[in-house]
Amino acid sequence: MNVPVFELERTLEHRGRSVRWTSLGNGPAVVLCHGTPWSSVVWRRVAAELATTHTVHLWDMPGYGRSDMSDGDVSLRAQGELLAALVDSWGLDRPHVVAHDFGGAVALRAHLLHDVAFASLALIDVVALRPWGSPFFTLVHEQADVFARLPPNLHEALVAEYISGASSPGLEPDVLEALVEPWTSTEGQAAFYRQIAQADEAFTDEIEPRYGELTIPTAVIWGTDDTWIPVDRAHRLAEMIPGAELHLIDGAGHLIMEDRPDELASIVAEWVRRQP
Secondary structure, X not given: OOOOOOOOOEEEEEOOEEEEEEEEEOOOEEEEEOOOOOOHHHHHHHHHHHOOOOEEEEEOOOOOOOOOOOOOOOOHHXXXXXXXXXHHHOOOOOOEEEEEEHHHHHHHHHXXXXXXXXXXXXXXXXXXXXXXXXXHXXXXXXXXXXXXXXXXXXXXXXXXXXXXXXXXXXXXXXXXXXXXXXXXXXXXXXXXXXXXXXXXXXHHHOOHHHHHHOOOOEEEEEEOOOOOOOOHHHHHHHHHOOOOEEEXXXXXXXXXXXXXXXXXXXXXXXXXXXXX
């Protein structure tokens, strides 16, 4: 694997599970929240840009990347509670939060349900509005036990094909390898289907009516070619959040940080730097 990544050398024990994290840079705090089926690896370019002016906190959700992949609760409910615990353990006062995919729902739940104060929020191609989940995601959700028993070679091919579909221009082979690799072990295979099985729109239904209550500066950033969560959701979400800014990136799919990394890093860095 030739993709450079930040080492998550620190560990937080939370409810019997190990959460891997790190921080880099110096300045006001920024927390980056990845989605599914990703990890903090996808933030490597954005994190490097932000770390020139801010202290950036990177973490892998339990069930993902380099955090604990053992059996357990990896639902949006659990991840939102964990983000609240992480912000508290880091001693952060009103961090800026940047979130992608499931990470958007995690951040919104932490703020709206667990009263975690944010200085600002950037929502990038996020899971936030019903309906969500591709036809493949729905099929696996309904038959997770069957898919979990696939032979390893078929499982790896399926995950690679699934992840490839998140990019509009296509992923470089080393990037695809880096994104697939965490799911290829025996534990990783079980974890991949577990997190899909525990996905439930009830966790966004619970907070969707409250988006109009958001008073923090919020940016909605979306790839115009996102086939996983189409760009019409960006317009809907921006209209629901008072004062939200909308940024669209042409030619980017759902995995916007791989499709248009420099443009996304520039937008996010400029957004965070001009917030109080």
